[in-house]
Amino acid sequence: MFWNYLTMAWKVLQRRKFFTFISLFGISFTLMILLVVYALYDHTVGPHTPEKRVDRLLFTSSLYLWSPQTENGGHPSYSFLEHYIRPLRTPEKVSISTGHGVAVAYVGNTKLELAQKYTDGEFWQVLDFDFLEGRPYNPQEVRAAAHVAVINESTARNYFGAARGVLGRTIVTDEVRYRVVGVVRDVPASRVFTYAEVWMPITTSTQDIHNAEYMGSCMAILLARRAADVPAIQQEFARAVRQVPPPTAVYKWCTEVRLYAGSLLATTVRERLGEDGPDDGVVWFGQAGAGLLLLFMLLPALNLVNVNVSRIRDRSSEIGVRKAFGATSGALVRQFLVENLFLTALGGALGLGLAAAALHFINTSGLVAYTQFELNGRVFLGAVVIILLFGLLSGVYPAYKMSKLQAVQALKGASNPA
Amino acid sequence: MIRHLFTLVWNRRRANFLLITEMFLAFVVLFVVGSLLANYQRNYRTPLGFAYAQVWRVDLDPGTQPPAGRLATVRRVMARLRALPGVVAVGRTSSNTPFSGSFNNTDVGAGKEGKGATRASGFYVEDDLREVLQLPLVAGRWFGRRDDGAALPPAVLTRDLAEQLFPRQSPLGQVVLRSDEQFRVVGVVEQFRSDGDLEALRPALLMRVSPQDTAWGEASALLLRVRPGAGGLLERQMRTETLAIAKGWNVGITTLPKQRAAQLKEALTPLGALVLVCVFLVVNVALGLFGVLWQAINQRRAELGVRRAMGATAGGISGQVVGEVLVLTTFGLLLGLLVAVQFPLLGAFNVPAGVYFTAMAAAAAGLYALAVGCALYPSRLAAGIQPAVALREE
Numbered sequence: 001m002f003w004n005y006l007t008m009a010w011k012v013l014q015r016r017k018f019f020t021f022i023s024l025f026g027i028s029f030t031l032m033i034l035l036v037v038y039a040l041y042d043h044t045v046g047p048h049t050p051e052k053r054v055d056r057l058l059f060t061s062s063l064y065l066w067s068p069q070t071e072n073g074g075h076p077s078y079s080f081l082e083h084y085i086r087p088l089r090t091p092e093k094v095s096i097s098t099g100h101g102v103a104v105a106y107v108g109n110t111k112l113e114l115a116q117k118y119t120d121g122e123f124w125q126v127l128d129f130d131f132l133e134g135r136p137y138n139p140q141e142v143r144a145a146a147h148v149a150v151i152n153e154s155t156a157r158n159y160f161g162a163a164r165g166v167l168g169r170t171i172v173t174d175e176v177r178y179r180v181v182g183v184v185r186d187v188p189a190s191r192v193f194t195y196a197e198v199w200m201p202i203t204t205s206t207q208d209i210h211n212a213e214y215m216g217s218c219m220a221i222l223l224a225r226r227a228a229d230v231p232a233i234q235q236e237f238a239r240a241v242r243q244v245p246p247p248t249a250v251y252k253w254c255t256e257v258r259l260y261a262g263s264l265l266a267t268t269v270r271e272r273l274g275e276d277g278p279d280d281g282v283v284w285f286g287q288a289g290a291g292l293l294l295l296f297m298l299l300p301a302l303n304l305v306n307v308n309v310s311r312i313r314d315r316s317s318e319i320g321v322r323k324a325f326g327a328t329s330g331a332l333v334r335q336f337l338v339e340n341l342f343l344t345a346l347g348g349a350l351g352l353g354l355a356a357a358a359l360h361f362i363n364t365s366g367l368v369a370y371t372q373f374e375l376n377g378r379v380f381l382g383a384v385v386i387i388l389l390f391g392l393l394s395g396v397y398p399a400y401k402m403s404k405l406q407a408v409q410a411l412k413g414a415s416n417p418a
Numbered sequence: 419m420i421r422h423l424f425t426l427v428w429n430r431r432r433a434n435f436l437l438i439t440e441m442f443l444a445f446v447v448l449f450v451v452g453s454l455l456a457n458y459q460r461n462y463r464t465p466l467g468f469a470y471a472q473v474w475r476v477d478l479d480p481g482t483q484p485p486a487g488r489l490a491t492v493r494r495v496m497a498r499l500r501a502l503p504g505v506v507a508v509g510r511t512s513s514n515t516p517f518s519g520s521f522n523n524t525d526v527g528a529g530k531e532g533k534g535a536t537r538a539s540g541f542y543v544e545d546d547l548r549e550v551l552q553l554p555l556v557a558g559r560w561f562g563r564r565d566d567g568a569a570l571p572p573a574v575l576t577r578d579l580a581e582q583l584f585p586r587q588s589p590l591g592q593v594v595l596r597s598d599e600q601f602r603v604v605g606v607v608e609q610f611r612s613d614g615d616l617e618a619l620r621p622a623l624l625m626r627v628s629p630q631d632t633a634w635g636e637a638s639a640l641l642l643r644v645r646p647g648a649g650g651l652l653e654r655q656m657r658t659e660t661l662a663i664a665k666g667w668n669v670g671i672t673t674l675p676k677q678r679a680a681q682l683k684e685a686l687t688p689l690g691a692l693v694l695v696c697v698f699l700v701v702n703v704a705l706g707l708f709g710v711l712w713q714a715i716n717q718r719r720a721e722l723g724v725r726r727a728m729g730a731t732a733g734g735i736s737g738q739v740v741g742e743v744l745v746l747t748t749f750g751l752l753l754g755l756l757v758a759v760q761f762p763l764l765g766a767f768n769v770p771a772g773v774y775f776t777a778m779a780a781a782a783a784g785l786y787a788l789a790v791g792c793a794l795y796p797s798r799l800a801a802g803i804q805p806a807v808a809l810r811e812e
Binding site: 306 | 447651654668670671699702703706712717
């Protein structure tokens with residue numbers, strides 16, 4: 001029976017090629033756009049190198065000195081995190097690093113502007129980088145302020161002219177000499193909390209790690225022992241922040257120090273929306289995203305409904321015959337839904353291909369440095385869900401209209417149910 | 419004739435309902451994207467109020483050097499930079515320099531009490547900054563040595579701020595209040611749009627950093643005017659010379675054109691994506707409309723055949739088909755206008771109403787063009803129906 005439906009669907013598709021083209025165009029391009037957006041999303045907050053264990057990681061980056069009248073937002077200082085966050089007991093490890101900086105290196109007279117991050121030794125234990133050669137620097141080297149650096153593959157190629165065999169060589173950034181101890185695979189710039197092209201021990205930076213001011217330019221990454229520990233860590237984190245004494249001097253107006261630890265998604269959304277309260281804005285983001293998604297799909301879906309209704313009018317005599325021979329409305333609706341799902345699946349397959357092509361184009365255009373957007377299992381699963389949703393959304397109304405056709409009138413060729 | 423068309427469309431309202439909804443949504447999409455584009459275009463065409471092509475920015479991060487000695491070091495660095503052959507002028511300024519993405523927004527009011535306070539961006543600048551950014555004054559004078567001993571620190575306003583605070587009187591010599599600090603207005607510039615090309619015009623207030631000021635944090639960035647043709651060589655020289663004086667500091671050098679390009683890219687990339695999506699949606703609607711009309715003509719062959727047999731001309735028939743589509747479009751358009759007009763009425767997004775009206779007009783024109791474009795071929799098809807053939811099929 002099901003096979004019959006599919007063969008029918010195939011024949012119908014071939015009968016009116018222009019209509020088939022309109023339907024497939026709408027479905028495949030809608031899906032392409034949705035898939036590209038989802039791939040960007042997945043690439044930014046999904047489990048990818050170096051945040052492979054993303055379900056066990058917590059990030060904290062924005063510090064707010066808050067009072068009912070005034071507020072200052074920025075990032076915590078190294079000493080703040082060292083004092084209040086490092087001693088937490090529930091996380092397995094805590095890593096402190098700076099946000100983004102730029103280091104300048106010269107190859108002859110050509111300037112290389114390198115994204116730079118100063119980190120502690122734990123940074124390499126909390127995250128999973130792909131080391132092409134060498135090793136990360138360890139906590140002892142950080143304590144000793146050793147001038148050692150980990151660089152990415154592209155920097156090795158641009159600075160030394162070779163991606164391999166650069167261990168032990170010297171890279172001069174901002175007139176300071178560092179010895180290369182490791183080379184990692186390029187990290188995409190979309191991983192905002194871990195991205196850099198050169199990583200160096202935080203003790204070798206111009207940062208004053210003993211400065212007791214709360215505001216600075218650092219962030220922390222916490223690794224949980226298991227994913228289930230995350231809520232417990234957040235509770236301990238909140239307790240620790242509550243016990244921070246209010247700041248003094250220029251910030252003496254401050255009544256509350258606000259700092260939150262959240263998942264990669266939560267922290268990214270919080271930073272983007274500038275949320276300064278306990279609510280990280282993920283719920284709002286999800287609702288807004290779902291609303292926009294539905295709105296965006298509405299127009300192509302309506303279009304598909306329109307085309308489908310036109311198609312049904314075309315087939316009214318066929319429907320009349322089937323009804324006259326005793327087909328129930330349910331059977332007709334089922335048949336039409338299967339036909340429509342078949343069509344959307346076909347469009348979906350096309351859309352996947354188009355999305356792959358679009359992502360390839362974005363990758364080669366160099367819009368986001370080192371980013372290799374790709375379609376993976378999660379994206380594919382998302383596509384299947386969207387196709388089903390789209391197929392049902394655009395198939396139900398025409399199927400209902402079709403089932404309401406009266407056999408006699410349908411045979412006479414009338415297009416509107418009485 | 420038009421009333422007749424409305425009746426025709428109304429009689430088929432169930433069948434036309436979907437098409438009208440589609441037209442409505444298409445109009446809303448065109449309107450939203452049109453508003454964005456019109457707003458950007460309007461901002462882009464407003465002059466910036468300064469010159470940026472030959473301007474570089476130098477950031478100095480003192481790192482662990484104690485605060486006491488910082489300003490002295492910065493002054494030595496500035497003297498050295500000024501002496502370089504490729505540099506024309508150097509001045510200190512607060513870190514919200516043009517195209518930097520950082521901004522300041524503080525209430526500024528008229529008189530000692532700060533009456534009629536309005537939000538304005540504030541900039542701390544040294545005297546030399548006028549030469550660096552080539553600021554044209556429309557009234558009064560720029561900061562100078564004679565402000566050194568003044569009772570109140572001097573300030574220069576943009577024209578819109580001056581008109582807002584001191585309507586129908588000269589702002590020169592007046593007092594303004596900004597976060598509990600009073601300033602004497604000495605000059606007026608046309609505008610100072612440091613937020614960037616695509617951002618809305620905002621009132622601004624320029625405040626003087628005098629040579630006596632000992633605080634460094636308020637004006638921590640340097641802006642330089644360089645000679646045309648200055649490039650990587652000068653930048654490297656500047657870096658080496660600066661680091662030789664400010665040992666252990668961190669130096670960042672960038673150019674304003676580069677920052678501007680980065681800012682434009684950041685704003686235009688999502689806009690480009692949005693326009694692409696909009697184009698896709700519109701093409702989608704066009705194809706659908708075309709298909710539905712074509713199908714409808716095939717189904718109404720009998721009706722059209724009768725009209726031809728009764729003596730209607732080919733032009734009359736195709737006019738009827740196009741007219742029906744236009745009436746449909748008008749229904750969708752009216753619904754869309756109901757939604758669109760809420761934006762200027764509610765004053766949403768702080769955008770002048772003119773932008774919305776431009777967008778409405780453009781979206782309506784676009785929608786009608788789309789409808790006519792899609793109806794042309796089916797209408798010719800309808801006009802070509804031979805009455806004898808159509809009626810025999812019955």
